Amino acid sequence: MITCSLEVHENVDELYKLFMSEKLSSERAECQIKKGKSLEFKIRANDPVSMKAFLNTILKIIETYNKTSALE
Numbered sequence: 001m002i003t004c005s006l007e008v009h010e011n012v013d014e015l016y017k018l019f020m021s022e023k024l025s026s027e028r029a030e031c032q033i034k035k036g037k038s039l040e041f042k043i044r045a046n047d048p049v050s051m052k053a054f055l056n057t058i059l060k061i062i063e064t065y066n067k068t069s070a071l072e
Contacts, residue, residue: 002051006041006058011065015039018061029054 008015016035024031029045031054041058045051 002045002048004043004045004051004055006043006055008039008041008062009037011069012037012039014069015062015065018065019058022057022061024054026050031058 012035016033016039019033019039024033028047029043029050031044032042034040034042043051043054043058045054
């Protein structure tokens with residue numbers, strides 16, 4: 001089992017709302033989100049490919065949020 005934690009400290013409320021609509025589990029990996037002063041992602045995966053897929057998904061959503069927020 002491979003584990004990884006990721007914390008985001010900016011735009012916590014807005015990003016939390018975005019991630020609540022995402023499916024964050026599969027047969028090979030799962031992600032738990034904890035909201036406090038920061039947004040904490042805890043990912044558990046069975047293999048490196050699954051871990052990379054989940055991390056890429058999370059980072060892509062954050063990147064898209066940042067780009068669309070800059071347009072306002």
